[in-house]
Amino acid sequence: MDLRLQGKRAIVTGASKGIGLAVARGLAAEGVDVVIAARTAEPLRAAAEGLARDTGRRVLAVPTDTGDDEQVKQLVARTVAELGGVDILVNSAATPWSAGASTDLQATTDDIVRREVEIKVLGYLRTARAVAPHFLAQGWGRIINISGLGARQANSIGQTIRNVSVSALTKNLADELGPHGVNVTVVHPGLTRTERLTDRLTAQAAESGTEIAELERRLVKNSLHRVIDASEVADVVTFLASPRSVAITGDAVAAGGGVPGPVFY
Numbered sequence: 462m463d464l465r466l467q468g469k470r471a472i473v474t475g476a477s478k479g480i481g482l483a484v485a486r487g488l489a490a491e492g493v494d495v496v497i498a499a500r501t502a503e504p505l506r507a508a509a510e511g512l513a514r515d516t517g518r519r520v521l522a523v524p525t526d527t528g529d530d531e532q533v534k535q536l537v538a539r540t541v542a543e544l545g546g547v548d549i550l551v552n553s554a555a556t557p558w559s560a561g562a563s564t565d566l567q568a569t570t571d572d573i574v575r576r577e578v579e580i581k582v583l584g585y586l587r588t589a590r591a592v593a594p595h596f597l598a599q600g601w602g603r604i605i606n607i608s609g610l611g612a613r614q615a616n617s618i619g620q621t622i623r624n625v626s627v628s629a630l631t632k633n634l635a636d637e638l639g640p641h642g643v644n645v646t647v648v649h650p651g652l653t654r655t656e657r658l659t660d661r662l663t664a665q666a667a668e669s670g671t672e673i674a675e676l677e678r679r680l681v682k683n684s685l686h687r688v689i690d691a692s693e694v695a696d697v698v699t700f701l702a703s704p705r706s707v708a709i710t711g712d713a714v715a716a717g718g719g720v721p722g723p724v725f726y
Contacts, residue, residue: 464703467492470544471702472536474527474588475554477504479655480607480691482512484551487695488702489516496540496547498525499554519544527554527584537591546599549702550592553607555581555623557657564617577619581608582626589634593643602643603702606631607694610651610717613725624649628713635711644710646701651683651717654690684719 471488475481476497485495489512497512499505502524509522521543525536540547556576563569585606596602608631611617612624628647635645652658654677662676669676677688697716700706715725 462705464491464700464705466699466703469493469548469702470496470540470546471549471551472496472498472540472547472588472592473551473553474498474525474584475552475607477501477508479553479657480650480653480694481551481553482508483655483691483695484553484607484698485520486512486516487692487699488549488551489513489518489520491699491703492518493549493702494519494544496521496523496536496544498523498527498536500524500526527587528579530587533584533587533591537588537595541595547592547595548599548601549603549605550588551605551607551698551702552585552588554584555607564619566618569618574619574622577623578626581623582630585627585630589630589645593638596638596643597641600642601704602638603706604631604634604638604643604645605698605701606645606647607698608647608649608713610649610715610720612649612713613720613723631713632711639710644701644706646706646709646711647713648694648698648701649713649715649717650689650694651715651720652680652688653694653717654688658688681718682721683717684721687718689716689718 471493473485476485477499485497505522509520513520525532608624608627611620631647662673666673694716
């Protein structure tokens with residue numbers, strides 16, 4: 462299937478590693494020129510160089526803290542200046558939800574919740590607000606917000622609040638922007654094989670003598686009984702970023718290999 466993405470221009474946040482980097486790679490492989498953003502400059506630069514070399518597309522690294530509205534505005538302005546416009550926004554910037562914090566009520570301080578919301582909710586709002594005028598002017602655009610299956614599970618107050626909030630933001634944006642040719646969706650990954658998970662399991666394997674594949678098997682609770690790779694989440698996002706996805710907006714797409722038991726409709 463031709464996704465009709467050739468020549469489109471995208472911004473992907475949180476793209477120095479993990480799902481964000483996988484998404485940037487997936488888009489570039491389909492002919493998209495990509496601006497990747499993250500807070501740390503050196504890993505971001507290395508990621509951009511690798512993507513450009515592997516895909517032959519134009520890939521720009523723009524260090525950005527999405528917690529800072531002025532930096533977000535500069536990110537979008539530079540994208541438009543360098544690429545001539547912007548067509549796609551993928552929001553993937555977030556701190557790992559666990560971040561070493563306790564999840565019970567008494568340990569869930571205001572600051573913990575503020576930290577969770579600042580980047581993954583307000584950060585997503587800032588980037589959407591910055592690209593929206595460009596999408597509206599051209600009558601086409603795609604916004605894909607990476608959230609998580611924590612939106613459907615009460616594992617942590619902070620995690621659930623931030624992921625449900627991303628879904629609420631997505632639906633509001635979809636209803637407002639839809640009549641102008643802009644589709645907005647949210648993708649909920651589950652346990653995903655990223656550099657962070659691989660590093661963690663590699664350390665555990667070295668300590669315990671257990672193979673990484675066996676450690677993964679013990680973690681998996683999805684319907685497929687295997688860990689979903691970041692590239693497989695990226696495949697879903699790449700489709701949603703394409704003109705082919707026009708029938709989908711305002712909805713959540715789970716990309717965690719299936720949740721056994723509950724019926725979501």
